[in-house]
Amino acid sequence: xxxxxxxxxxxxxxxxxxxxxxxxxxxxxxxxxxxxxxxxxxxxxxxxxxxxxxxxxxxxxxxxxxxxxxxxxxxxxxxxxxxxxxxxxxxxxxxxxxxxxxxxxxxxxxxxxxxxxxxxxxxxxxxxxxxxxxxxxxxxxxxxxxxxxxxxxxxxxxxxxxxxxxxxxxxxxxxxxxxxxxxxxxxxxxxxxxxxxxxxxxxxxxxxxxxxxxxxxxxxxxxxxxxxxxxxxxxxxxxxxxxxxxxxxxxxxxxxxxxxxxxxxxxxxxxxxxxxxxxxxxxxxxxxxxxxxxxxxxxxxxxxxxxxxxxxxxxxxxxxxxxxxxxxxxxxxxxxxxxxxxxxxxxxxxxxxxxxxxxxxxxxxxxxxxxxxxxxxxxxxxxxxxxxxxxxxxxxxxxxxxxxxxxxxxxxxxxxxxxxxxxxxxxxxxxxxxxxxxxxxxxxxxxxxxxxxxxxxxxxxxxxxxxxxxxxxxxxxxxxxxxxxxxxxxxxxxxxxxxxxxxxxxxxxxxxxxxxxxxxxxxxxxxxxxxxxxxxxxxxxxxxxxxxxxxx
Amino acid sequence: xxxxxxxxxxxxxxxxxxxxxxxxxxxxxxxxxxxxxxxxxxxxxxxxxxxxxxxxxxxxxxxxxxxxxxxxxxxxxxxxxxxxxxxxxxxxxxxxxxxxxxxxxxxxxxxxxxxxxxxxxxxxxxxxxxxxxxxxxxxxxxxxxxxxxxxxxxxxxxxxxxxxxxxxxxxxxxxxxxxxxxxxxxxxxxxxxxxxxxxxxxxxxxxxx
Numbered sequence: 001x002x003x004x005x006x007x008x009x010x011x012x013x014x015x016x017x018x019x020x021x022x023x024x025x026x027x028x029x030x031x032x033x034x035x036x037x038x039x040x041x042x043x044x045x046x047x048x049x050x051x052x053x054x055x056x057x058x059x060x061x062x063x064x065x066x067x068x069x070x071x072x073x074x075x076x077x078x079x080x081x082x083x084x085x086x087x088x089x090x091x092x093x094x095x096x097x098x099x100x101x102x103x104x105x106x107x108x109x110x111x112x113x114x115x116x117x118x119x120x121x122x123x124x125x126x127x128x129x130x131x132x133x134x135x136x137x138x139x140x141x142x143x144x145x146x147x148x149x150x151x152x153x154x155x156x157x158x159x160x161x162x163x164x165x166x167x168x169x170x171x172x173x174x175x176x177x178x179x180x181x182x183x184x185x186x187x188x189x190x191x192x193x194x195x196x197x198x199x200x201x202x203x204x205x206x207x208x209x210x211x212x213x214x215x216x217x218x219x220x221x222x223x224x225x226x227x228x229x230x231x232x233x234x235x236x237x238x239x240x241x242x243x244x245x246x247x248x249x250x251x252x253x254x255x256x257x258x259x260x261x262x263x264x265x266x267x268x269x270x271x272x273x274x275x276x277x278x279x280x281x282x283x284x285x286x287x288x289x290x291x292x293x294x295x296x297x298x299x300x301x302x303x304x305x306x307x308x309x310x311x312x313x314x315x316x317x318x319x320x321x322x323x324x325x326x327x328x329x330x331x332x333x334x335x336x337x338x339x340x341x342x343x344x345x346x347x348x349x350x351x352x353x354x355x356x357x358x359x360x361x362x363x364x365x366x367x368x369x370x371x372x373x374x375x376x377x378x379x380x381x382x383x384x385x386x387x388x389x390x391x392x393x394x395x396x397x398x399x400x401x402x403x404x405x406x407x408x409x410x411x412x413x414x415x416x417x418x419x420x421x422x423x424x425x426x427x428x429x430x431x432x433x434x435x436x437x438x439x440x441x442x443x444x445x446x447x448x449x450x451x452x453x454x455x456x457x458x459x460x461x462x463x464x465x466x467x468x469x470x471x472x473x474x475x476x477x478x479x480x481x482x483x484x485x486x487x488x489x490x491x492x493x494x495x496x497x498x499x500x501x502x503x504x505x506x507x508x509x510x511x512x513x514x515x516x517x518x519x520x521x522x523x524x525x526x527x528x529x530x531x532x533x534x535x536x537x538x539x540x541x542x543x544x545x546x547x548x549x550x551x552x
Numbered sequence: 553x554x555x556x557x558x559x560x561x562x563x564x565x566x567x568x569x570x571x572x573x574x575x576x577x578x579x580x581x582x583x584x585x586x587x588x589x590x591x592x593x594x595x596x597x598x599x600x601x602x603x604x605x606x607x608x609x610x611x612x613x614x615x616x617x618x619x620x621x622x623x624x625x626x627x628x629x630x631x632x633x634x635x636x637x638x639x640x641x642x643x644x645x646x647x648x649x650x651x652x653x654x655x656x657x658x659x660x661x662x663x664x665x666x667x668x669x670x671x672x673x674x675x676x677x678x679x680x681x682x683x684x685x686x687x688x689x690x691x692x693x694x695x696x697x698x699x700x701x702x703x704x705x706x707x708x709x710x711x712x713x714x715x716x717x718x719x720x721x722x723x724x725x726x727x728x729x730x731x732x733x734x735x736x737x738x739x740x741x742x743x744x745x746x747x748x749x750x751x752x753x754x755x756x757x758x759x760x761x
Contacts, residue, residue, distance in 0.1 A: 294604075296599070296600045296603045299693070303692060303693030495594075495595035495596045496594075496595045499588070500588060511706070514587060514588070514710065515588040516588065517707070518587060518710070522715060522718075523714070525718075526714070526715070529718060530721050530722050533722045533726055540643075541732065543648060544647060544648060547649070548650075551650070
């Protein structure tokens, strides 16, 4: 989900905060006084000087009200985006996607778990299916635009931060301080890697769980981890590529660009046919600089762009900063101690759980070599009610693609494998009711009672699905195109990592690759004939020498 | 037997031959590496060398064709079946019994009938296969633009290229060996280096009349 990257950039467009070149550091909080040594901000507006923001805000919506008093159109922008609606209709196949509708194989689905999941909603107060999507004050400007790093929406509070000191997670003994709303409100600026990462680095229930190419190591990445975001180098933010227009953020897994055919163009120019988030929008269709007609290497590399996504060679591994979750087996969840207490078991790294009674078994891996598939941009989800494959593997999302359709390229992907509950009678996926609002007692929530049937019944009811009570677990796979963590060019793949019989692309069909392919019978025949010729002439020559010696 | 020497291979021919030999061996070594048969130069280097050698050979051939046309030397490759049987018999039997070589090179006929056939085969079969598949390979990136993608697949272009490469390899092995099958074992090789071929005396020559 990349849509959250810079949700409210244009909230501040009037103040011209959004259009500056990347600063060497994450955008600084606006200076409060004219201290002589202080660096002058690139921004033309210091929000701490605005009297609208110099008040004691009680809640997030109070802040939004103040924002909207100047940025009058901002909420209207945001309300059109997936960051707000969590819904998106795929015009191609009419599938209704968005976080509200899809079911994945991580935490699975939103219905019945709103108060928890909406900690990552760019809004306030989404508690159930009766949320008011028309109330502008419910838009959360701060989650994307505050720059202090202290603003945290807590799962269970339906999108709100802590307004008073509270124990979090509940019964953990850890206390969370209330958010200083005036301070965060006065700190606003363009989105940063950290602000987008508030949700996108932590998707799937924790750091580095979901994407594999987005995690908190990207807040201040070194060059090897991301050549563009390198904090001491190019220092790109997310929105450098995901350049917004009216808060709408381009670049989405729901409508990926399998094969970008447009040319490079200036940032800010809107082109209907091209997504600014693609590599080609800056690097063009011939990204390797050719020194001249004799520069055979770079000419050849440029010829690869007809079939290969840039990412295939230039992201040699994902999860290069820390391990990412690779599998999740829900079927083992719910194992308790004899005393009925949930348990967690650490994996060998000591950093991650390999078992959690709430969630089941996991595996984590770092420096993962991607799998490779053809992608043409068409995606089909297995949604609630769609049939599952009970004897094999169900694809949560199927990326269409083919070597022959002219619009596909070979992409690196993370395939996340899992097992999750499905309805035996209806043969479709089920929504488990896992989480509750903060401090709420709910006997049907799996994370409280560890009983599947109750949890699945509540989930099905919230999702408006029939469920007779018979369930089992089905193997699922979810595919994540890898596009972030672009490595420096010296770390790109070498030729034989693909051009060899056991290379990375050995399973990719439909193309002839020198070094990988050939006709085995031709090779056998050819080598036998060559060997036969060699033996023939050796025999002939040997005989000549032998006879000559005998005679001589 | 006294030996006579005649001037068979002119300076350009010798230059052509040896540079072509070097290029073809380079192409075989790099080509089979690209094909995945073994590792030596490294794939990237092999591709660059292979392409460079290929274009160099193209250039060399342009000169060679021009030279053959303007000097009339192309006639050296006009095939003849005359004495082919004698050559076969010589390689199969005579060579072991010190029989006289059935062919005596002259400036007008520098290749024996088997050589003529073999070289013509190289030029009419192997070379076109190599060149057409090779150029298709080189210009793969432009297939779409030129509309070639409707008629070509890389799979079959590569097939003919590899098949021709095997034929060239087999030719090379046989050719290198047969250089020792002249009037003396080194006669042909010396001729290709110095231009002067040691041929048999008059007695032997009678056989070629």
